Amino acid sequence: MIKNNKGEKIISIYWFVILFIVAAAVVYMVISFYGEPYDIRELEANALTNKVAMCLSNAGYLEEGVLGADFKENFIERCSFNFETEDIYGWGERGQYYVEINFYDFLTDQKNSTIKTGNEALKTDCGLEGKGFPFCLERSLYLLDGEKNHKYQIDILSIVRKTEKNVQ
Amino acid sequence: MRRPINKKGNILTQNIIFIVLNLVFLLILVLFLVSKSGGAAVLEEKYAKQMALILDSVEPGMVISLNMEDAIKIANKENRDLDDVIDVQDNIVTVQLREKGGYSYSFFNDIDYGNDFSIYLNTSSRKEYIIFIEP
Numbered sequence: 001m002i003k004n005n006k007g008e009k010i011i012s013i014y015w016f017v018i019l020f021i022v023a024a025a026v027v028y029m030v031i032s033f034y035g036e037p038y039d040i041r042e043l044e045a046n047a048l049t050n051k052v053a054m055c056l057s058n059a060g061y062l063e064e065g066v067l068g069a070d071f072k073e074n075f076i077e078r079c080s081f082n083f084e085t086e087d088i089y090g091w092g093e094r095g096q097y098y099v100e101i102n103f104y105d106f107l108t109d110q111k112n113s114t115i116k117t118g119n120e121a122l123k124t125d126c127g128l129e130g131k132g133f134p135f136c137l138e139r140s141l142y143l144l145d146g147e148k149n150h151k152y153q154i155d156i157l158s159i160v161r162k163t164e165k166n167v168q
Numbered sequence: 169m170r171r172p173i174n175k176k177g178n179i180l181t182q183n184i185i186f187i188v189l190n191l192v193f194l195l196i197l198v199l200f201l202v203s204k205s206g207g208a209a210v211l212e213e214k215y216a217k218q219m220a221l222i223l224d225s226v227e228p229g230m231v232i233s234l235n236m237e238d239a240i241k242i243a244n245k246e247n248r249d250l251d252d253v254i255d256v257q258d259n260i261v262t263v264q265l266r267e268k269g270g271y272s273y274s275f276f277n278d279i280d281y282g283n284d285f286s287i288y289l290n291t292s293s294r295k296e297y298i299i300f301i302e303p
Contacts, residue, residue, distance in 0.1 A: 019193055026197050034204045040217050047224040048276060082259045082278035097276060165273065 039166040041135035048158040049139050052099060055079035062143045062152060067103065067113050075115050083118055089164040095119030098134075098159040106142060106151035122159045131168075134161035208246070211239045212271035216263040219254065219287075220275040222299060223261065226285065229303040237295040239265055250289050254297060256281035 055078070056066050065071050071078055083097045098118035104111055126136035137158045144151055204210070215236055222232055236253075243253050243265045255262045259278070264270030279285055285301045 023193070023197065027200065030201055030204050034207075034210055038213060038217055040221060043221055044224065044276075047221065050225070051277070076278075080278040081276055083276055084259055085274040086260055086272055096274075 036168055037166055041160045041162060041166050042137070044160045044162075045135050045137035045158045048097070048099065048160065049137055049156050051081070052079065052101065052156050052158070053139070053141055053154075056101070056154060057141070057143050060144060062145045067145075072113070072115050075117050081117070085162070091162075095122075096161040098122045098157075100157040102155045102157075104153040104155070106153045109153075112152070118159070119161075122161055123157070126157075126159065132163050134159050134163065206238060206242075208242050208265045208269055209271070211242060212263045212265055212269060215239055215254075216261055216271040216273045219261045219263065219299075220273040223275040223279065223285070224277050226277065226279070226299070226301045228284075228301055230299075230301045232299040232301075233290065233296050234299065235296045239263070240295060242266075250294070253289075254287050256287065 056063055075081075076083070081099075083095055085091045085096045095118050098120060099116070100120075100123070101115040102111055103113040122134045123136075125133045139156050139158075141154050141156070142151065143154060215234070218234065222234065226232065239253070240250060243250060246266045248265060248267070253264060255264065259276070260272050260274045262270050262272040279301070281287075283302070285299060287297055287299050290296045290298050
């Protein structure tokens with residue numbers, strides 16, 4: 001505390017209180033901002049959807065054998081996916097990805113086939129609001145089947161959880 | 169009530185002390201901000217996630233250059249071997265700028281480190297890492 005000759009408080013205790021409050025506010029804001037992890041799940045889900053779409057299509061046409069049973073069973077290998085994750089937060093037992101592809105006849109709107117892979121339980125959390133829920137992305141594309149001359153609408157649902165590393 | 173004028177120049181001294189203390193206070197806050205925003209932990213997370221996203225989206229034959237100048241500065245300060253800053257095990261990429269630290273993130277693209285792609289430091293600039301995907 002600095003006083004002049006006549007005892008007037010030049011820098012009083014109140015000044016330090018104000019300094020402390022401002023410093024505490026700045027520290028709190030900085031820590032809460034930089035303490036928050038980067039949330040890249042939307043980018044991951046987009047990349048996942050793009051990779052699925054590229055795997056299914058070839059220049060606007062359905063890739064050969066996509067609607068067959070073999071492709072459905074070996075989807076992960078055929079499209080070069082690896083859904084293994086870090087073995088922390090219980091991720092080893094609980095998959096962090098889910099992909100569902102529905103093939104519809106474009107004219108009749110009838111479902112032809114479905115491919116599902118990953119942790120299907122994540123699907124129940126889609127649409128729920130809150131920080132602890134996975135990120136879900138739905139996209140559609142239209143493809144032609146060159147052999148049968150069919151038109152297909154393909155709905156791709158991509159889900160990425162990884163909540164602990166992207167949201168706090 | 170009018171204050172008496174201080175002929176000894178106390179007012180000036182007081183003002184200088186006041187301004188200096190304010191500047192010191194501001195300087196401490198700025199240093200805190202800079203240390204937080206450019207900290208090793210933040211950069212490890214940022215580059216591990218960036219690397220994972222790149223590896224998710226790569227196509228055969230791609231060559232990608234990732235500028236990591238700020239991270240490399242920290243790794244040099246911490247005496248880390250720049251060849252060990254980025255490590256890939258199976259489909260998990262780890263960026264480690266300090267001895268006790270590191271951040272890992274998984275990617276879903278089934279590509280094999282060493283066979284399908286490699287990551288190495290650009291030896292001419294020493295500021296960026298090159299991600300080379302086999303054709």
